[in-house]
Amino acid sequence: METTIKVENLCKSYTNGMAVDHLNLSIGRGEVFGLLGANGAGKSTTIECILGTKKQDSGTVTILGMNPIKERKKLFERVGVQFQEAxxxxxxxxxxxxxxxxxxxxxxxxxxxxxxxxxxxxxxxxxxxxxxxxxxxxxxxxxxxxxxxEVVFLDELTTGLDARARREVWKSLSDLKAKGITIMLTSHFMDEVEALCDKIMILKKGKSIFCGTVQEAVASSPHEKFEDAYLWYTDEEDEGNESI
Known part of the structure; x- marks a missing residue:
């Protein structure tokens, strides 16, 4: 499978510490990849570094074989971005x-x-x-x-939608995937992640603590349901449903 997004040893720090810590990921053409984690886990900084809107401290990023900072104009024509707050x-x-x-x-x-x-x-x-x-x-x-x-980044794509509208968006994204479009998304809705994502990465304090399929995430945890497994990975069990 052709690789559309490749990240190797990505690091980004701020004055208060590491936001992204030696991150590695590879996403193939037509895959839906979910980047998960609690607020402040490093999701936004990771995506900004991948898109080239923030410069990483070290590590390499390519989208469609191109450097997102040096070849921004070429990538601009081939990448779509939706942010939660526009x-x-x-x-x-x-x-x-x-x-x-x-x-x-x-x-x-x-x-x-x-x-x-x-x-x-x-x-x-x-x-x-x-x-x-x-x-x-x-x-x-x-x-x-x-x-x-060819590649789309979606941030909390169904926030504010009712159940029917969410399902309609899911169907549209499945159609995009069938056309070979690569989708990288963030979401706090675990049913959405289960329905859409081929692979996921769970971040905690800037580090990847799991990367694989939803089924593998559940199998590697002591739980039977993905939402429970996610909470176990991120140690959010005692924080209620605030971030879900």
């Missing part, structure tokens, strides 16, 4: 935002088809700031797919 002009309409986003790329996907796929066709002429939380979340996923990317 900020746009207050009065921009959905259609305008999609058109502006599409204009940034040489070969953009048909945003109207994506808008329809994610159930937002009746919101094309609505102002983005007036959308509900779930509608905004779906729009942000659409924006990540407008470049017609």
């Amino acid at each position: 900020h746009y002009q207050e009065k921009i309409m959905v259609s305008e935002l999609c058109e502006v986003t599409a204009s940034l790329y040489h070969s953009a996907a048909d945003y109207r088809s994506l808008i329809k796929q994610f159930g937002l066709l009746d919101k094309l002429n609505s102002v983005v700031s007036e959308l509900s939380g779930g509608q905004k979340q779906r729009l942000f996923i659409v924006l990540a797919l407008i470049p017609d990317p």
